[in-house]
Amino acid sequence: HAKQNGRCSFEFFNTSLERIAQYQLDLENKLRHAIGNNELTVFYQPQVSTTDMSISRMEALVRWYPQQGEAISPADFIPVAERSGLIDSVGEVVLRKVCAQIITWLNMGVKDFCVSVNLSAQQFSDVTLVEKISQCLTEHQISGKYLEFEITESMLLSDLEKATGVLNQLRELNISVAIDDFGTGYSSLKYLQKLPLDIIKIDRSFILELEQNPNEQSIVNAIISLAHSLNLRIVAEGVENPNVVSYLQDRHCEYIQGFYFYKPLDKQKMTDLLISGEKLSLINHR
Numbered sequence: 001h002a003k004q005n006g007r008c009s010f011e012f013f014n015t016s017l018e019r020i021a022q023y024q025l026d027l028e029n030k031l032r033h034a035i036g037n038n039e040l041t042v043f044y045q046p047q048v049s050t051t052d053m054s055i056s057r058m059e060a061l062v063r064w065y066p067q068q069g070e071a072i073s074p075a076d077f078i079p080v081a082e083r084s085g086l087i088d089s090v091g092e093v094v095l096r097k098v099c100a101q102i103i104t105w106l107n108m109g110v111k112d113f114c115v116s117v118n119l120s121a122q123q124f125s126d127v128t129l130v131e132k133i134s135q136c137l138t139e140h141q142i143s144g145k146y147l148e149f150e151i152t153e154s155m156l157l158s159d160l161e162k163a164t165g166v167l168n169q170l171r172e173l174n175i176s177v178a179i180d181d182f183g184t185g186y187s188s189l190k191y192l193q194k195l196p197l198d199i200i201k202i203d204r205s206f207i208l209e210l211e212q213n214p215n216e217q218s219i220v221n222a223i224i225s226l227a228h229s230l231n232l233r234i235v236a237e238g239v240e241n242p243n244v245v246s247y248l249q250d251r252h253c254e255y256i257q258g259f260y261f262y263k264p265l266d267k268q269k270m271t272d273l274l275i276s277g278e279k280l281s282l283i284n285h286r
């Protein structure tokens with residue numbers, strides 16, 4: 001009996017692995033097609049300033065709307081793009097679209113804004129990354145001050161010396177750098193102090209239960225004071241309720257990015273928002 005069970009579970013394991021492999025392969029082929037077919041677009045999620053509720057920063061988030069079928073989440077296709085080498089093209093599409101959008105906003109008279117773009121591990125380890133970014137800025141004739149890149153803790157740690165070099169080159173281009181999903185990886189406090197960083201983004205997992213969970217409050221308080229003592233600004237991710245907004249405001253967290261204020265917006269809605277220069281009333285959220 002035992003043998004039979006073993007065999008059964010082995011076969012089950014095998015077929016489900018095959019199914020996963022097939023799914024990944026399908027997705028990879030569809031993605032390759034999607035890139036050529038211009039099915040990728042960029043949405044923008046505002047980061048609201050907690051001091052005056054203004055919006056001058058936003059995160060660029062890639063979206064895939066296939067011609068047939070439902071939207072596919074970046075959480076699903078970015079890992080596939082990473083493994084298949086398609087991330088290069090995805091990253092290039094995103095950066096080009098963001099640069100074009102920056103020009104559009106500048107031409108409309110929007111000033112003092114910054115768009116934050118996610119970099120994957122593969123992109124970050126590409127030795128030609130900075131060259132590609134610099135070329136893109138030159139082609140579009142825009143200053144790096146309108147751009148920020150988001151990297152994660154693990155990307156820094158795999159080769160600290162090389163990472164330092166890349167960050168220094170980005171700073172020379174006037175591009176700022178944020179640590180994404182902060183608190184979920186392995187951090188060394190030493191590199192935080194040594195590296196040319198600008199922003200720490202507190203991961204959504206610490207924000208979700210911030211209200212009820214004293215442990216998470218301690219972690220968030222510690223991250224905020226650490227960041228401030230290192231002259232870094234903070235973005236809190238995934239804020240969905242007003243009490244958390246007040247909590248973060250009271251602790252001088254500079255920016256809030258979350259569904260409570262805005263979901264990621266298409267470029268038209270983001271443009272409308274920037275142009276209206278809408279400021280949410282502080283009182284509204286108290």
Ligand code: C2E
Pocket residue numbers: 045060061062073074075078091094118119120150180181237238239240257258259260264
């Ligand atoms: P991320 O960089 O940590 O981006 C934040 C994610 O949290 C986004 O999901 C955003 O829509 C979501 N989010 C923001 N506020 C809230 C909230 O209040 N509640 C909830 N439930 N979610 C919130 P999205 O757009 O699905 O992206 C998922 C991940 O995919 C990103 O996580 C990032 O790692 C990756 N990604 C997205 N766009 C790109 C890209 O252009 N390039 C690369 N390399 N990765 C990307």
Ligand code: MG
Pocket residue numbers: 059118150180
């Ligand atoms: Mg991000």
Ligand code: MG
Pocket residue numbers: 180181201203204237
């Ligand atoms: Mg994040």
Ligand code: MG
Pocket residue numbers: 181
């Ligand atoms: Mg993430």
